Amino acid sequence: MAEFWRWVAEHGWVGWLGASAVLACAEMLTLDFTLLMLASGALAGGVTAVFLPGAWLIQVLVAVAVGGVMLAVLRPTLLKRVRDAPGYRSLLDQLVGSEGTATRQVTSETGEVKVRGEIWEARTMSPGVTIDAGESIEVYQVDATTLIVYPASQGLGWSGGART
Structure with missing residues (x-):
């Protein structure tokens, strides 16, 4: 030993x-x-x-x-x-463009959505737009811990960035 x-x-x-x-x-x-x-x-x-x-x-x-x-x-x-490398996107940046579902009614002031299996506070990107619970959404922007969303069925109102 x-x-x-x-x-x-x-x-x-x-x-x-x-x-x-x-x-x-x-x-x-x-x-x-x-x-x-x-x-x-x-x-x-x-x-x-x-x-x-x-x-x-x-x-x-x-x-x-x-x-x-x-x-x-x-x-x-x-x-x-x-x-700082080109093409790097943080986890929050990767949420932009993701699809999800409203779990509570989403208004321009408050709401809740489920994106990629996680629940997030959310608000609509346009005042006056309301998204009801169960509707499909897409993430437009991330503001701290709140997702700025819009109804997936309505789109953003433009076609590939070209004005119509």
Whole structure:
């Protein structure tokens, strides 16, 4: 058993490499760059373990320091680049153009709709328009947490942007 622990102490980099791989793979499920930054910290801990086997405290400190710096410096930069990329649409922006159903009467002041399986506060885009519960709607705009909608049956009143 002592031989096993000696091997673990001498080859701690294998554990760090495994932790780094697990975190990097888990990042593919979140796509938020957080786990990727932590994976880089674990990789740095593994590199430290190669040069300083048995120095667990230093390995942990290096892993925490590198992961923390990556989270604080690199992650915000990467997120900004992704969000500023052409064609990027946030989850709220993706709601524009979606179809749904009014769950309560929708007026220009208040209402409720169901879009993509979620209930949202809503109001019509035009004053005087009322959408009854059960009618189909389309999302025109997102205003904070309120969807601006119009009746799907009536459309927006133009044909492909061309004036008639």
